[in-house]
Every structure is written in structure tokens, then in C-alpha cells.
Amino acid sequence: MxxxxxxxxxxxxxxxxxxxxxxxxxxxxxxxxxxxxxxxxxxxxxxxxxxxxxxxxxxxxxxxxxxxxxxxxxxxxxxxxxxxxxxxxxxxxxxxxxxxxxxxxxxxxxxxxxxxxxxxxxxxxxxxxxxxxxxxxxxxxxxxxxxxxxxxxxxxxxxxxxxxxxxxxxxxxxxxxxxxxxxxxxxxxxxxxxxxxxxxxxxxxxxxxxxxxxxxxxxxxxxxxxxGHADGICSTFLEASADPLLAVEVIVDAKTSYPAACNALETLLVQDSALTTVFPHVAAALAAKGVELRCDAKTKVAALTNASPELAAKVVDAVDTDYDTEFIASILAVKAVADVDEAILHINTHGSKHTDAIITADKALAERFMASVDAAGVYWNTSTRFADGMRYGFGTExxxxxxxxxxxxxxxxxxxxxYKYKLRGNGHITAAYGEAEGQKRFKHEQLPL
CATH class of the missing domain: 3.40.605.10 (Aldehyde Dehydrogenase; Chain A, domain 1)
Known part of the structure; x- marks a missing residue:
């Protein structure tokens, strides 16, 4: 060097x-x-x-x-x-x-x-x-x-x-x-x-x-x-069938293990039917780790219902730009969505095509999500922080x-x-090949590597 x-x-x-x-x-x-x-x-x-x-x-x-x-x-x-x-x-x-x-x-x-x-x-x-x-x-x-x-x-x-x-x-x-x-x-x-x-x-x-x-x-x-990439706006969709303990562990890791990383979680989408079941556990765990939750109206109500003082102090109103922001800090935008289709639409509209995840017990739903989200990485029941060359086995990146x-x-x-193409011949010329009478036809025979 x-x-x-x-x-x-x-x-x-x-x-x-x-x-x-x-x-x-x-x-x-x-x-x-x-x-x-x-x-x-x-x-x-x-x-x-x-x-x-x-x-x-x-x-x-x-x-x-x-x-x-x-x-x-x-x-x-x-x-x-x-x-x-x-x-x-x-x-x-x-x-x-x-x-x-x-x-x-x-x-x-x-x-x-x-x-x-x-x-x-x-x-x-x-x-x-x-x-x-x-x-x-x-x-x-x-x-x-x-x-x-x-x-x-x-x-x-x-x-x-x-x-x-x-x-x-x-x-x-x-x-x-x-x-x-x-x-x-x-x-x-x-x-x-x-x-x-x-x-x-x-x-x-x-x-x-x-x-x-x-x-x-x-x-x-x-x-x-x-x-490269300009933003790392990584999202996770929390679906109603998700196991609460799994959801807490995965989402807390995605947001708090290294908030300054480009693969850290920035937006949490919560299915309406998970607002009173799985989401309160996740919200409490995030607040305990010092994460500020920027919530829309629905998720704010759910987060504050029976909330501890610690959690209540971490819940604030979201603004529209929060869902287009890479915070790279202990801040998380939270939004309620009706179903997986609305989650996919939100991610494809507001995401940065980096890494997005779904937390669900429904395999078919997870496969549908991963097929539909336009991102370099799409995950099921795991942290967005796995988007890393060393973790993928690339040595580094x-x-x-x-x-x-x-x-x-x-x-x-x-x-x-x-890549480059190497062609080895023995006096071959293009004029010898074609569809006219007397011309040769290519064999195009695939050979073993």
C-alpha cells in the first residue's frame, strides 16, 4: 500500500x-x-x-x-x-x-x-x-x-x-x-x-x-x-401469529445490538391484530433498552395501555418523515398496518431496498412476504443485523x-x-456459418466445466 x-x-x-x-x-x-x-x-x-x-x-x-x-x-x-x-x-x-x-x-x-x-x-x-x-x-x-x-x-x-x-x-x-x-x-x-x-x-x-x-x-x-447504498432503512413486519418471546429477542437485537449500523432496524410495522397481544411485549423490551418509539395513533394507544412509566416516557408521536428516515440511533418508527399486503406496500414505498424481515408463525405468509418485498435481503423470524458479509461467510465485505x-x-x-470469454479455434471464420446452402451450423454443445 x-x-x-x-x-x-x-x-x-x-x-x-x-x-x-x-x-x-x-x-x-x-x-x-x-x-x-x-x-x-x-x-x-x-x-x-x-x-x-x-x-x-x-x-x-x-x-x-x-x-x-x-x-x-x-x-x-x-x-x-x-x-x-x-x-x-x-x-x-x-x-x-x-x-x-x-x-x-x-x-x-x-x-x-x-x-x-x-x-x-x-x-x-x-x-x-x-x-x-x-x-x-x-x-x-x-x-x-x-x-x-x-x-x-x-x-x-x-x-x-x-x-x-x-x-x-x-x-x-x-x-x-x-x-x-x-x-x-x-x-x-x-x-x-x-x-x-x-x-x-x-x-x-x-x-x-x-x-x-x-x-x-x-x-x-x-x-x-x-x-453501494444511500440509506439503510430496514423494516420488520410483526404479524399477529408471531411468538412473543421470539419477536422480542429478534426485534430488540435488530434495533439495539448496534444502532449505528446500516442493517439496524429503523421501522417496525405492526399488524392491527397484534397491537394488544404481541406488540406490548416488544414495546416494553425496546423501552427497557432505551429506544424511543415514534408511534402512529394506533401503535401509540397500544403502547401506552397499561404502560410502565419507563415505557410511557419513550413513546412519542411520529411524523410522516420518520418512516423515510435512517435514524442510526436508538429511535424506532412504529406504524400499524392491516395485513401483510399493506406491510409489503409500505416497505416497497418507503424502504431503501437493503434488508427487511417478517416475524410470523405462518410459513406461507413468510414466503409470500419474502417473494414480494423488493430488497437485497428478505428475512423470516430473524434479525436484520445478519446482513453482513462476514456473517454470510464471505470473509468480509x-x-x-x-x-x-x-x-x-x-x-x-x-x-x-x-468475467471474460475465451474462444479457441483453428482458422475458423464467421463466413463459413449461416443458414444458406453450403454453410455450416453451430453445434452449441454444452461441455462439462
């Missing part, structure tokens, strides 16, 4: 050249580089966490002054909730996955001596623009090296100390490997995002990691394809995509691959 102050064009050109070398390296060389990165980070743990603490101190001052959101401060903390351990584990998990480069996914005999193959190959050069989240450097570097992609990383100023400390370790690790150092670059020059977004000649894909404002800005200001093409949901190695 290069800590570069080069011009954006020079950095991107260097990454492009490095990508041509990286994609031809054998899997063993790429895996050795990942082992070196992991071991280097383990050895430098104290230095990196000390640097992260300096970032955190400045971020907390900025948040206290209203210049930085608390959610960004939470995402910045590398020592929180096992982030450090998860980061290290993710590197080894990625290393141990099957090599994604050069896999044959189709073989067809077009004619005798004329065989077509489709093989996986890297996208090329990735531009990763992110706020906070210092673990992103290790995640992206690991996935890029394993998948044969070069990567340019541009982080936010709030994480500068952490980024530099991690990148120095990764740079030293790459110097001891066969992976070109220019394949992974951390751009340190400030205020160059517009210039980077204009480099569609060298950069093949932009992956934003941060606020919805950042993602929207990037999507509006580049010709380069963008993989570059982000969550709500795109309708290429890759969707948590994007791991597979999402960083495209």
Missing part, C-alpha cells in the same frame, strides 16, 4: 498498471500477502489503537460541538464491540476462501475445434471513498488482493491517524510480497474527491462507505459505476449493495469479479 500524495491521475494510472500485474499472480502469492498483512497488524495492534484513540478524542470534541454525528464517532471506534478481532479474522477468512480468479463458469463447443469458455476475472481498479470505519482499509485491501483488483482508498479526515497507522503496516507487508505496492493506495491529499470521480479512464468501480449524503454525492458526480445489476446485498469476493 502506498501512502501517496501524488495527483489523482498519477495515483489512478499507477493503480491501473499494478492491477495488470496483480491479476496474473498465482493464488499462492496473493494468499501470502494476506498472511503478511494479518501478521503485521497483529504486531502493530498497540500502535494502531493508540492512533485510533487520538482520532476518537478529536471526534468526540467535534461531536460535542455539533460538528460530527454520534453515529460517525461510534463507527470510528476500532476497539468497540470486537471490531479489531473481526477485522483480523476477516483477513484470514478471505485468504482461506477458494481463489475467485480464473474459474471456468461456462464451456461450449461452437463447432469441432472451436470452443468457448467464460472465466471469472477482476474488475480492475476500485475507488473506495469512506468516512470513519478505519477497519475498511484492511477489509478492502484483503478483498482487493484476493480478487486480483487494485484499490485506491480515500478516507475522511476524522480517521486520518488510524488510516495512516494501518496503511503503513499494510505497505510494509506488501513490500515483502509479490503483490505490487501500487496495487493498494491510500490517497492522503485533501479535497480531491471530485478529481478522483472524473477518472473513469483508469477507475472501473466506485464503492462509497459512509453517510447517505456521501453516497448520493458520489452517485450524482461521476460517470464511473457506483456500488466491501459494503452492502442495493443495486439492481451486478452485485446485491453484502459484497464479498464474488461481487468484485466479472
Amino acid at each position: 502506498s501512502l501517496t500524495s501524488a495527483s489523482p491521475a498519477d495515483a489512478a494510472q499507477a493503480a491501473k498498471l499494478a492491477s495488470h500485474v496483480l491479476q496474473t499472480l498465482p493464488a499462492a502469492a496473493r494468499n501470502e500477502a494476506l498472511t503478511a498483512i494479518h501478521d503485521g497488524l497483529v504486531a502493530a495492534r498497540d500502535d494502531i489503537l493508540t492512533a485510533n484513540a487520538r482520532d476518537l478524542e478529536l471526534a468526540r470534541v467535534a461531536a460535542a460541538g455539533g460538528h460530527l454525528s454520534q453515529s460517525l464517532v461510534s463507527r470510528l471506534d476500532l476497539g468497540k464491540k470486537g471490531k479489531w478481532e473481526d477485522m483480523l479474522k476477516g483477513i484470514l477468512d478471505v485468504r482461506d476462501l477458494e481463489d475467485p480468479v480464473g474459474r471456468v463458469t461456462l464451456r461450449t463447443r461452437l463447432d469441432d475445434g472451436l470452443e468457448l469458455e467464460r472465466i471469472t476475472c477482476p474488475i480492475g481498479v476500485l475507488l473506495i471513498i469512506f468516512e470513519a470505519r478505519p477497519e475498511v482499509i484492511a477489509n478492502i485491501a484483503s478483498l482487493a488482493v484476493k480478487s486480483g483488483n487494485a484499490a485506491i482508498l480515500k478516507g475522511g479526515k476524522e480517521s486520518t491517524e488510524s488510516f495512516i497507522a494501518i496503511s503503513r503496516v499494510i505497505s510494509a507487508a506488501l513490500e515483502s510480497s509479490r503483490v505490487p505496492n501500487g496495487a493498494i493506495q491510500l490517497v492522503t491529499t485533501r479535497d480531491i474527491i471530485p478529481e478522483l470521480l472524473a477518472l473513469d479512464r483508469y477507475i472501473d468501480l466506485v464503492i462509497p462507505r459512509g453517510s447517505n449524503e456521501l453516497v448520493r454525492y458520489i452517485k450524482d458526480n461521476t460517470k464511473i459505476p457506483v456500488l 466491501v459494503g452492502i449493495s442495493t443495486n439492481k445489476i451486478h452485485s446485491r446485498g453484502p459484497v464479498g469476493l464474488e461481487g468484485l469479479m466479472i
Whole structure:
């Protein structure tokens, strides 16, 4: 990894050249580089966490002054909730996955001596623009090296100390490997995002990691394809047949295990017939965890009926915009709906196509919900917080995509691959084939992989 102050064009050109070398390296060389990165980070743990603490101190001052959101401060903390351990584990998990480069996914005999193959190959050069989240450097570097992609990383100023400390370790690790150092670059020059977004000649894909404002800005200001999501408005539909204990455990986990995450629950839809049965248990459990419930008229009445003072203090009136808001805080929008059809309509209208769930004992209803909701992830009787590359077994992820093409949901190695077609012949020419008399017909015979 290069800590570069080069011009954006020079950095991107260097990454492009490095990508041509990286994609031809054998899997063993790429895996050795990942082992070196992991071991280097383990050895430098104290230095990196000390640097992260300096970032955190400045971020907390900025948040206290209203210049930085608390959610960004939470995402910045590398020592929180096992982030450090998860980061290290993710590197080894990625290393141990099957090599994604050069896999044959189709073989067809077009004619005798004329065989077509489709093989996986890297996208090329990735531009990763992110706020906070210092673990992103290790995640992206690991996935890029394993998948044969070069990567340019541009982080936010709030994480500068952490980024530099991690990148120095990764740079030293790459110097001891066969992976070109220019394949992974951390751009340190400030205020160059517009210039980077204009480099569609060298950069093949932009992956934003941060606020919805950042993602929207990037999507509006580049010709380069963008993989990511602007909002994480995740909803859960609480259906009348749901088991109360299951509902409480799942919904509380989805909202409170990490409220600043993009896969945290933001909207709870409650079936009318569950308002006086299952919902009061869920509302009380959420309030006990400090969650503010922004309720419509029906759910407010249900929540306040026989409510404890603790619960009553957490119930407030919702406004229309609450159902279109990613709170990334201990706030939950709550709304009553008549049935599954109304729940599906609400989610498809107000959701962000990230991850949505249904809590029900009715299998047929759950399958109908999952088939009808337009989202990258649709779950039954489980927490939306499972929307994560590591939990899916991808090793780690570059982000969550709500795109309708290429890759969707948590994007791991597979999402960083495209494919090319190889055709091997022996003097074959197109003029020999067709429907006219004397012309040959294609065989189009599928061959084993």
C-alpha cells in the first residue's frame, strides 16, 4: 500500500498498471500477502489503537460541538464491540476462501475445434471513498488482493491517524510480497474527491462507505459505476401469529445490538391484530433498552395501555418523515398496518431496498412476504443485523449493495469479479456459418466445466 500524495491521475494510472500485474499472480502469492498483512497488524495492534484513540478524542470534541454525528464517532471506534478481532479474522477468512480468479463458469463447443469458455476475472481498479470505519482499509485491501483488483482508498479526515497507522503496516507487508505496492493506495491529499470521480479512464468501480449524503454525492458526480447504498432503512413486519418471546429477542437485537449500523432496524410495522397481544411485549423490551418509539395513533394507544412509566416516557408521536428516515440511533418508527399486503406496500414505498424481515408463525405468509418485498435481503423470524458479509461467510465485505445489476446485498469476493470469454479455434471464420446452402451450423454443445 502506498501512502501517496501524488495527483489523482498519477495515483489512478499507477493503480491501473499494478492491477495488470496483480491479476496474473498465482493464488499462492496473493494468499501470502494476506498472511503478511494479518501478521503485521497483529504486531502493530498497540500502535494502531493508540492512533485510533487520538482520532476518537478529536471526534468526540467535534461531536460535542455539533460538528460530527454520534453515529460517525461510534463507527470510528476500532476497539468497540470486537471490531479489531473481526477485522483480523476477516483477513484470514478471505485468504482461506477458494481463489475467485480464473474459474471456468461456462464451456461450449461452437463447432469441432472451436470452443468457448467464460472465466471469472477482476474488475480492475476500485475507488473506495469512506468516512470513519478505519477497519475498511484492511477489509478492502484483503478483498482487493484476493480478487486480483487494485484499490485506491480515500478516507475522511476524522480517521486520518488510524488510516495512516494501518496503511503503513499494510505497505510494509506488501513490500515483502509479490503483490505490487501500487496495487493498494491510500490517497492522503485533501479535497480531491471530485478529481478522483472524473477518472473513469483508469477507475472501473466506485464503492462509497459512509453517510447517505456521501453516497448520493458520489452517485450524482461521476460517470464511473457506483456500488453501494444511500440509506439503510430496514423494516420488520410483526404479524399477529408471531411468538412473543421470539419477536422480542429478534426485534430488540435488530434495533439495539448496534444502532449505528446500516442493517439496524429503523421501522417496525405492526399488524392491527397484534397491537394488544404481541406488540406490548416488544414495546416494553425496546423501552427497557432505551429506544424511543415514534408511534402512529394506533401503535401509540397500544403502547401506552397499561404502560410502565419507563415505557410511557419513550413513546412519542411520529411524523410522516420518520418512516423515510435512517435514524442510526436508538429511535424506532412504529406504524400499524392491516395485513401483510399493506406491510409489503409500505416497505416497497418507503424502504431503501437493503434488508427487511417478517416475524410470523405462518410459513406461507413468510414466503409470500419474502417473494414480494423488493430488497437485497428478505428475512423470516430473524434479525436484520445478519446482513453482513462476514456473517454470510464471505470473509468480509466491501459494503452492502442495493443495486439492481451486478452485485446485491453484502459484497464479498464474488461481487468484485466479472468475467471474460475465451474462444479457441483453428482458422475458423464467421463466413463459413449461416443458414444458406453450403454453410455450416453451430453445434452449441454444452461441455462439462
